Amino acid sequence: MRDLMQQTESSSRYIYPFACHETERDLCRMELQALFGYAVDPVGPYPFVDTPILIDPNRSPYLSLRMDVLISEVSWEELLRRAAELELNNRTFKVKYIKNGDPRSYEQQRQMERQVGSIIRGKAEMRTPDLIYGLLSHNGRWTLGSCYPARSVWLEHKHKPQNYSTGLSTPVARALVNIAAPQPNGLRLIDPCCGMGNVLIEALSIGMDIVGRDINPLAIKGARVNLHHFGYDSKGLVEIGDMNEIDEHYDAAVLDMPYNLCSVLPRDERIRMLTSLKRISIQSVIVSSEPLEEEIREVGLMIMDQGKILKGSFIRNVWLCRSE
Template sequence: MTRFIYRYIAHEQELSLCSLEIRQLFGKEASWHQSTAVVESRLDISAQRSPYMKYRLHVWLSAGSYDALLQQAKVLKPKKTYKMVAVETILNGQATRFPYEQRRRMERELGTIVGGNVNLQEPELLLGIIQLEGEWLVGSYEPHHGTWQQYDRKPRHYSTALSTRVARAIVNIAVPQLDSSIRFIDPCCGIGTVLLQAIDQGLHVEGYDINPLAVVGARENMAAFDMKCIIKIADMRLLQETYDVAVLDLPYNHCSVLPESERREMLLALSRIAKRAVIVSVEPIEQELNAIGATILDVGHVQKTHFKRDVWLVQFDREQA
C-alpha cells in the first residue's frame, strides 16, 4: 500500500491558513502539536508545493523496532546512488532530532546493510529514517528546499500585498490538484505576488488590475524571474471571459475601507467569471457571499500584527450568477 508521511511546521499566526491548505490538499484535518503537524496519506504530493511542509517520506519499510528495521533493510536494493539520513523521532506529536551520535550510527548501520552505491556529496536519492509514534520507517526522503522564497526578492513591493508564503498557500488552496489546463485568474493582481506562485507551479494564469502602476509593477516582477503571463489594466467588473478558478485579494488600505456597494459589485463579478475562488478579505463578507448565492466550502485566516485576513474558499453557480 502506498504510504506517505508529511511533516508540517507553521507559525501560530498562520496555523489556520496552513490547516486550510492541508484540508484542501489531503481532504483531512491536521492535528497540531504547537507548531508541528504530521499528515499520513496515500496521495503523492511534492514536498515543494506547500510553504509549510518540512519534508515528505515515501514509506518503503516499517517495523516495530529498530533491530527489526535493520533486518528488513536487507531487501532494499537501490539502483541509484543514495545517502542515508536519520531525520527525527516523533512522539506524542512532538518532533525531536536524533542525538548526533545515534544519527550517525544509524546512517552507517543501515547504509552498510543496504549496500549499493553511497554518495554523500551528490546522491541521486535520499533515504530517510524516522521513528513515528514508536514505529520505525525507512523510505524515499524529500526535504523542502524553499526555492519559492526567491520571489521575496522581486524588485517591486507593496506594503499591503500578501506575503510570498501566504500567496503560495492560497494558490494550493485554490488548485489542490495541479493541472496545466486549468484557467486561473487574479482579477486584482496588484504587483503579481499570487501570479508568481501560480506560474511557479505550472499553472496557466492571467492577471488584471484597475491600477496602471500595479500592472507596471507586476510586469516588472514577472520579467525579473523570466516569467510570462497576460497582465492587463482592467476593471474586474467589466471582464467577460470565464475561468476555472480565481484568487481575489479584496483591496484595502490602512486609512479607508472598501465601500460595501463596490465590494458587492466585485463579488458579483467574481461569481460571473469563475466557478471556484479563494477570496481574501479584512472585512466580514459571509453575509455578502450568502446573498450572491456563493457556497462557502471552507474558511481560514492569517493573522498579522494589527489585523486579520480571512481566507474564504467558495464555489459559484454560474447559472444563478
C-alpha cells in the same frame, strides 16, 4: 514543471513532514486539507501527513520534504533486516531521523541513524549523498523511506523589483493558489485584483494556467516588471481591467480585496465585486481585512473553509468558496 503538477493516488505511501509559523496556522491547515483531502492539525504532536497522494513537496511553502515509504515494520529488528536488502546500485546514501515523529534525544537519533546506516549495503556520504533515507518512529511502527527535500522555490520570489507594503507574502500567495486549485491540471485561474503579481508568480511557478487583471495601471506596470524579472512573458498574462467587466469564465480565482490604510471599501462595492467573482469563477479564495461572511452568503457563495492570517495587529481573513 510536470512534477509540480503531479497529484495522483496509488497503493504507495508518502509521508510529508510540515512546519508553519503560528501566524499562518489556519492557512497551513486549509492548504493541507485542500492538497490531501482531510483535516490536518498544524499544532498536533505529529506534524506530518501520511497519505497515498503523491505531490511534489516544492508545491507547498509548509512541506519540508516527501518521504516515499519503502519499509514499515512494528519490529526494529525486522526493519533492519529489510534495510539490509535495499539495492543502491552503487549510489551513496545517508540516513536521517525524521523529528516529526516520536521525540527522541539527539544521541538516540544519531545512534539509530548509524545503526540503520551500518546495515545498508553501500557507501555512506554525509554531505552530498545520492540518496537520503528517512527514518520515522510513530505509533509503534518504524518506517524507512526515500526522502526528497523541498527546494522552497518560493523563497527566490521574495526578492522582486516591485512590491506593495501591504501585498501578500510569497508563502501566503503560494498557499492561496494551492487552496484555490489543489488539482490544477486543465484548470484556468484568474487573479482579478492582481496588484504586483505575487499570486501570479507563485501560480506560474507551480505550472498553473492563470491570468491577472487590475484596475490600477501602476499595479499592472509593476506586475509586468516582476513577471519579466522571473522570466515570464507578461503579454496576455496581465491586463488593465475592472473585474466587474470581465466576461470570461474561470475554474478558480484568488481575490485579495483592495486594502487601504485610510479607508474601508464601501459595502456596495464589496457586494459588486463578490457578485462578479461568483459570476466568473466556480471556486474562489477570498482574502480581506474586513469580515465578509454576510456579504459572501448574500451574493450566493457557499463558504467551504475559512481561517485567518496574522501579522502583528493586522488580520487577514481567508475564505474558500464555491458558487452555489
